[in-house]
Amino acid sequence: MLNDIVAVLVLAAFPAALAAAAMSDFLTMKISNRLSLALVAAFLVLAPLVGVTMVDLGLSLVAALIVFAVCFALFAANIMGGGDAKLLTAASLWFGFDQSLIAFLVLVAYSGGAVTLLFLFLRVKADLVMSIGIPLPVSIVGTNKIPYGIAIAMGGLMAFGTSPIAILALKAF
Template sequence: MLIALIFVVFPFCMLFAAISDILSMTIANRVSALLVVTFVAVAPLTGMDWAAFGLHLVAGLLVLSVTFALFALGGMGGGDAKLLAATSVWMGFNFTLLQYLVIASILGGILTIAILAYRKSPLAAITGQNAFLRHFADEKVGVPYGIALGLGGLIAFPESPLAMWALERLSA
């Protein structure tokens, strides 16, 4: 049951956030809340010691502090800030968190450049009414960074402590 929760909840939330951001330019609070609540419920049952558990929560709070400041300055959306912090709780205060942040940043940069190029292309005028592409074509809206955060989370997830624990149990 724990292994199923680990392998279903996190990937589902990452995919849901990415798709939601594509379609509506929003990431619902319930996605971030589900990530944090699931981590808090599952991590102690895996045998994670309290110090490590606390460091996971500290990682989330630290990332939330930085992303909240970026949100206040207009540098990122509120849903992106909360998703980044909730994902950081799963990664922990270790190399996996750094890996996630770097991957999401690289993907976000590529995504931003691609969307800016698309917006300047004639293709945007033709495909701009499509449900999946309308926000990409609209120069008045930002970049749906939840795509990069979701993909970055999925790429880094196998190295996260809970995923490693679950993979060890499956291989035993």
């Protein structure tokens, strides 16, 4: 019974947090620090309960630190927002230090390209879109930035099934 509850929490917490981050970034161009911290805390609590070994937990932390270092450099160069960097770091914990992390990062990059193209198109056609009664949030018309939290969520949701923690959680059923 407890294993089923933990498995459901694992399979629900990550997607729910990413969906909330994407929606927040889309509507406000901000991702709450609490959301990234909640992702980290949920992983640190749930991973051992679902069967992630201490070695793999440590490797997940190493992977997240590497992702953070790259994200920090991108943030310092004003290429990536701080909320995006923290969300990507927190999400990377859930993929460990294996091929699922690579899949996640590649899917985030592809999703980022698609989101960027969509937002550029919508900005060019904003007057037309709004003239037919579709409201556009400030993240589309009020800035030249891209809410990359959407791409992080898309990549995370697509790759989550390959993550070691999701695979362990699915074994409970």
